[in-house]
Structures are given as C-alpha cells and as structure tokens.
Amino acid sequence: MRNFPYKFRPYQREMVRSVEDALKNGKHIIMEAPTGIGKTIAVLAPSIEFALDNDMRVLYLTRTNSQQEQVIKEAKQLEKYYKFKTVPVMGRKTYCLYLKETKIIDITNEELTEMCKKLKIGNEKSGICRYYLNFQNYEYDIMKRFDSPVTFDELIDISKEYDACPYEVMKSLSSQSHLIVMPYIYYFNDFINEIIVGWTKIDLSKTIIIIDEAHNLPDFARELRSERLTMKTITMAEREIKSHGSDSLNNLNLIDFMAYLREVLNDLTKDVSEDKRLDKNEFLGIIEKYLHNMDIFDVIHLMDRYAEELKLLKLANGEIPRSYVGRIGKFLEKMLTEDKKDIFYIVGKDIGSYIEIFAVDPRPITSKIEKAYSSIHISGTLNPINDYVSTVFTSVKPEEKQFPSPFPSENLKVYYVKDVTTKYEEILINEKLLEKMADYISKIIDLKHNTLVLFPSYRIMDKIMEFDMQYSGYFYREKQNMSQTEFNDMITKFRRYGGTIFASFGGRISEGMDFPNGQIEITVIAGIPYPKPTERMKIMEEYYEREFDKNKVFDILYKSPAIRKMRQALGRMIRSEKDRGIGYILDKRAKSFSKYIKMSESKNIEEEVKNFFEVKI
Numbered sequence: 001m002r003n004f005p006y007k008f009r010p011y012q013r014e015m016v017r018s019v020e021d022a023l024k025n026g027k028h029i030i031m032e033a034p035t036g037i038g039k040t041i042a043v044l045a046p047s048i049e050f051a052l053d054n055d056m057r058v059l060y061l062t063r064t065n066s067q068q069e070q071v072i073k074e075a076k077q078l079e080k081y082y083k084f085k086t087v088p089v090m091g092r093k094t095y096c097l098y099l100k101e102t103k104i105i106d107i108t109n110e111e112l113t114e115m116c117k118k119l120k121i122g123n124e125k126s127g128i129c130r131y132y133l134n135f136q137n138y139e140y141d142i143m144k145r146f147d148s149p150v151t152f153d154e155l156i157d158i159s160k161e162y163d164a165c166p167y168e169v170m171k172s173l174s175s176q177s178h179l180i181v182m183p184y185i186y187y188f189n190d191f192i193n194e195i196i197v198g199w200t201k202i203d204l205s206k207t208i209i210i211i212d213e214a215h216n217l218p219d220f221a222r223e224l225r226s227e228r229l230t231m232k233t234i235t236m237a238e239r240e241i242k243s244h245g246s247d248s249l250n251n252l253n254l255i256d257f258m259a260y261l262r263e264v265l266n267d268l269t270k271d272v273s274e275d276k277r278l279d280k281n282e283f284l285g286i287i288e289k290y291l292h293n294m295d296i297f298d299v300i301h302l303m304d305r306y307a308e309e310l311k312l313l314k315l316a317n318g319e320i321p322r323s324y325v326g327r328i329g330k331f332l333e334k335m336l337t338e339d340k341k342d343i344f345y346i347v348g349k350d351i352g353s354y355i356e357i358f359a360v361d362p363r364p365i366t367s368k369i370e371k372a373y374s375s376i377h378i379s380g381t382l383n384p385i386n387d388y389v390s391t392v393f394t395s396v397k398p399e400e401k402q403f404p405s406p407f408p409s410e411n412l413k414v415y416y417v418k419d420v421t422t423k424y425e426e427i428l429i430n431e432k433l434l435e436k437m438a439d440y441i442s443k444i445i446d447l448k449h450n451t452l453v454l455f456p457s458y459r460i461m462d463k464i465m466e467f468d469m470q471y472s473g474y475f476y477r478e479k480q481n482m483s484q485t486e487f488n489d490m491i492t493k494f495r496r497y498g499g500t501i502f503a504s505f506g507g508r509i510s511e512g513m514d515f516p517n518g519q520i521e522i523t524v525i526a527g528i529p530y531p532k533p534t535e536r537m538k539i540m541e542e543y544y545e546r547e548f549d550k551n552k553v554f555d556i557l558y559k560s561p562a563i564r565k566m567r568q569a570l571g572r573m574i575r576s577e578k579d580r581g582i583g584y585i586l587d588k589r590a591k592s593f594s595k596y597i598k599m600s601e602s603k604n605i606e607e608e609v610k611n612f613f614e615v616k617i
C-alpha cells in the first residue's frame with residue numbers, strides 16, 4: 001500500500017495487508033475487527049488504491065445513513081493522494097427538494113417515485129418540477145463542481161446553488177464515481193438494484209464490495225424477502241373504499257371483501273400470543289370459500305385495477321398516489337404465486353395482528369455478492385465467522401480473519417456465576433434460581449458502580465424484579481413500550497447521574513448504544529440471551545436441519561446470536577484505551593462460551609470488583 005492517511009493503530013496494518021491480499025487474488029474476505037482498530041479506513045484505503053490502479057470501482061454498503069457520512073469523511077482523507085470521486089447514494093425522499101418545499105412527510109418511497117415521475121412530465125395543475133428543469137438546464141455546470149469526494153450536505157448545497165434536484169445530481173454523479181456509498185437495500189433489493197445499475201453503470205466483475213456491520217446482513221436479507229399483511233392495512237383499505245367508493249365484480253363487493261379479511265385475520269390470531277404457523281392452502285381455502293366460484297386471480301385483478309385508477313386520480317389532485325387495496329391485492333398475489341422451498345407462512349401479533357410470508361434463507365439475496373470481483377465483510381462482532389459464512393455464501397469459500405482488540409486486555413474482565421440460570425426448563429421447577437439471581441444483582445448494585453443489567457427478555461426482568469432487591473442509588477428501567485421521549489430522558493439522566501439501569505436484550509439500549517468513559521463500569525448479563533423459541537425459530541430450525549449440517553443448527557440459530565449479543569453488550573463499556581469495565585454473566589451455561597468470551601469463574605463478587613477498580617492503569 002502506497003498511502004495511508006494516519007499513523008497505524010495496533011493491528012490496522014495487518015488488516016490493510018489482509019485486504020490487499022484478498023484484492024490481489026480476487027477473493028472474498030470476512031474480517032472481525034473490534035472497536036478501536038479503525039476498520040473503515042483500513043478497508044477503504046487499500047480498496048480505493050486497488051480500484052484506481054485496476055480500473056475498478058468500490059461499492060461500500062452500510063446499514064444506516066449516518067454510517068455513510070463516516071465513510072465519506074474517511075474517503076476525504078485519501079483525496080490528498082488520489083484524484084477520485086465519491087457519491088452518497090440515498091433515497092429520493094432524503095434528497096427531494098420538492099418534498100421539503102411542499103412539507104409532505106407521510107409518503108412511502110414507492111409513492112414518491114410515482115409522484116416524481118408525474119412531476120417530471122407535469123400537468124396543468126402542478127406544472128413540471130422546477131428542480132428537475134434546473135437540473136436539466138445546468139447539469140454540465142453542476143457536474144464540473146464535483147471533482148473530489150463530497151458529503152451529503154455538500155451535494156445538497158451545490159445543487160441548491162442551481163436550484164436543481166439533488167437526487168438527479170446524485171444519479172448523474174454516481175455514474176462517474178469511483179466510490180459509491182449506499183445502504184444495503186440499494187444493492188440487495190432486486191428492483192432498486194436494477195435501477196442503480198442503470199445509473200451507476202456498475203460492472204460487478206470490476207467491483208469491490210465492502211459490507212459494513214456485516215453481522216446484520218442475514219437478518220436484513222430475511223426481512224427483505226419477507227412480507228406482511230397487517231390489520232392496519234386492512235383498516236386503511238376499508239377507509240379508502242369508504243371515501244373513494246367501492247368496486248365490484250359479479251356479486252363481490254370490495255368493501256365486503258375487506259371486512260371478511262378482517263374477520264379472518266381476527267379469527268386466525270385470536271388464540272395467538274406471539275406467532276403461529278399458517279397453512280397457506282387452508283388460508284386460501286377460507287378465502288376461496290367466500291368467493292364461491294369466482295377465480296381469486298380475477299379478484300386480485302379487480303383490486304389492482306381499483307388501485308391504479310385511484311392512484312392516477314390522487315396524482316392528478318396533487319395527492320400521494322397510495323392505495324391500501326392495491327397493497328392487499330399484491331400480498332395475496334405473492335402468496336398465491338410464491339412456491340420456493342424456504343417460504344413459510346406465519347400469523348402473529350406484534351403492534352397488531354398480521355399474516356407474514358416468511359422467507360427463511362437469506363442466501364438468495366446475500367449470495368449476489370459472489371458475483372463481485374471481491375467482497376470484504378467487516379464487523380466488530382462476527383465470530384463464529386464460519387456460521388456467518390454458511391448463512392451468507394452459496395458457492396464461494398471466503399477467507400476468514402479475526403483481529404484482537406487494540407485495547408489492553410486487562411481493561412475488560414469478565415466473570416461467570418455458575419449456580420444460577422434462566423434456562424426455561426430449570427426455572428420452571430426451581431423458582432429459587434431466579435431469587436438467587438436477584439440476590440446477585442442486588443449485591444452488584446450495592447457496590448455502587450454505574451451498572452447496566454441486561455435480561456434476556458422483559459418477562460425475565462419482570463419476574464426477577466418480583467423479588468426483594470436492593471436499588472441503592474439512582475435506578476432506571478427500560479420498558480418495552482416506552483416512548484422515544486421517555487427513553488431519551490432516561491438515558492440523559494443515566495449518563496448525567498449514573499446509577500443502575502435495567503434493560504432487555506433486543507431493547508434499544510442493547511441494540512446500539514455506547515457508554516464509554518465510565519458511564520457503565522459493570523455490565524451484568526442476567527441469563528444467556530438465546531433467541532426466544534418462537535414458531536418462527538422452529539420453522540428456521542426445520543429448514544436449516546434440511547439444508548445444513550444438523551449438528552450445526554443450534555450453533556447457527558441460537559448460539560451465534562447469543563455470543564454476538566453478549567460480546568456487543570460487554571464491548572459497550574470499552575470504546576477507548578482508557579475505558580475499563582467488568583462483566584458478570586449470571587448463568588451456568590456461560591462457561592460453554594469461553595472460546596468466544598474470555599472469562600473466569602466468579603468466587604467473590606465484592607472482592608473481584610474492589611480489586612478491579614483499585615488497580616490504576
């Protein structure tokens with residue numbers, strides 16, 4: 001590597017070399033690199049250099065928009081060495097100046113696409129979008145302004161100078177950019193991908209794909225392939241028909257059909273507390289019975305026609321082109337035509353009742369990366385990497401690399417306690433186990449360090465809180481249905497005054513918040529956070545047992561996610577070389593994770609904590 005913009009941090013040079021080797025050999029590589037190594041630049045710098053030397057391009061896929069900005073910021077560090085362009089690809093909604101001007105907020109991407117299409121042609125009422133016209137008039141001048149990496153804000157500012165559409169500017173810039181930074185969905189969603197390939201002129205055989213926070217990829221891909229019909233959509237469809245009029249075919253009236261669907265969904269979910277498997281044929285049988293001798297495809301066609309007419313009418317009136325009837329029609333059509341072996345059907349209750357077309361296997365989506373010249377997957381918590389590989393790849397065997405934390409290992413000490421557990425079968429017959437767990441937690445809280453206690457579920461948290469516990473000092477509790485304001489308020493107070501906070505794995509705290517600089521000094525994991533054995537999980541087990549090595553199913557579906565959650569939770573305390581923290585895993589099953597989390601058996605909590613914090617580093 002010729003150029004690197006910073007002084008190398010520990011293990012960063014090794015990481016750069018691993019990327020270079022993979023690129024030289026056109027390989028795919030999976031890398032686990034903990035916080036502090038500086039993984040973004042370690043991957044970006046050699047990739048940009050290789051791409052520019054070999055007439056290739058880099059596609060950097062992120063999970064969120066804010067991560068995109070971080071990547072562009074790092075790319076800017078390289079502009080002193082190379083002449084290259086970047087583009088932050090984001091949705092029309094984020095870039096559209098017309099939306100900002102008209103203050104429309106409640107609009108889906110699909111609806112905005114339709115609206116924009118119409119506004120580019122214009123009609124008597126709305127005319128042509130002036131931002132689009134200005135883009136067309138000044139495209140040449142605007143493009144001349146982009147000769148080095150730009151952030152989202154810079155792209156918007158330049159577009160505004162010409163009163164031009166930033167979305168069109170971004171599209172045009174992406175065809176010339178050497179580094180394209182975009183969220184996962186733009187690459188993995190077939191429909192969007194086709195459009196993106198059109199603008200960017202990407203040739204996969206000459207593209208290096210970087211996947212950031214790669215541990216999210218399998219679940220992201222599952223969600224992308226799955227689809228839900230919710231009670232809310234049915235209610236909105238009924239409202240839509242009431243205000244815009246119904247339509248009918250033979251004896252079937254759309255409004256009655258919606259009411260029937262509501263009844264069916266109510267019936268299907270009445271005894272369900274979480275989720276239940278749905279027999280697709282049984283469900284379609286119920287629908288067909290209602291339709292008598294009518295063909296269900298004719299009814300779907302009726303719904304589709306209704307939706308198209310309504311959307312045109314709404315567009316002409318300057319309204320959002322939305323139809324809930326259309327959404328339901330599309331869902332039924334997908335249900336009827338989908339016949340892949342990993343597709344299952346679930347009914348359940350979340351915020352409301354739903355039917356879901358559940359796609360178990362992420363690989364039809366994730367394996368698209370195999371077509372790239374090379375792909376680089378990075379994350380702070382990917383281990384066990386081979387489980388990730390078997391969930392994501394189909395025909396390629398990628399390289400695997402793991403780097404240690406650059407921070408002093410003595411700054412994080414983890415203990416496990418071996419006489420308690422939250423294992424369902426055990427607490428069912430021995431309630432004392434949870435009482436003992438409550439005692440341990442009280443003892444730790446009483447040591448008066450800033451403490452985060454994470455429970456595998458809100459249910460376990462509630463059960464443990466039924467026991468008499470010590471809550472000395474400030475105490476906070478994350479609740480399942482807390483509003484964002486309540487939650488923010490709680491976090492602000494905790495960060496300011498410290499104390500103890502109770503939260504659940506899967507809640508907002510464990511999902512992605514950092515608490516460095518001693519904001520959390522002790523993390524207690526009150527039970528191994530295995531995924532709940534819901535019907536959804538049972539379906540996945542069945543499928544994976546058919547498709548994978550039977551002996552690996554538990555590891556892939558239960559053990560790996562639990563390891564990742566625990567490592568993430570413990571890692572939240574340590575975000576710099578000065579941070580120190582101690583972790584307690586209150587569960588006798590913890591020992592089986594010691595290959596992935598370095599830990600010792602706890603003998604005397606009070607002493608251990610005292611000794612740990614007495615040592616000044």
Ligand code: SF4
Nearest residue numbers: 096098116129132165
């Ligand atoms: S052309 Fe641009 S500004 Fe106009 S509606 Fe479409 S996205 Fe919005």
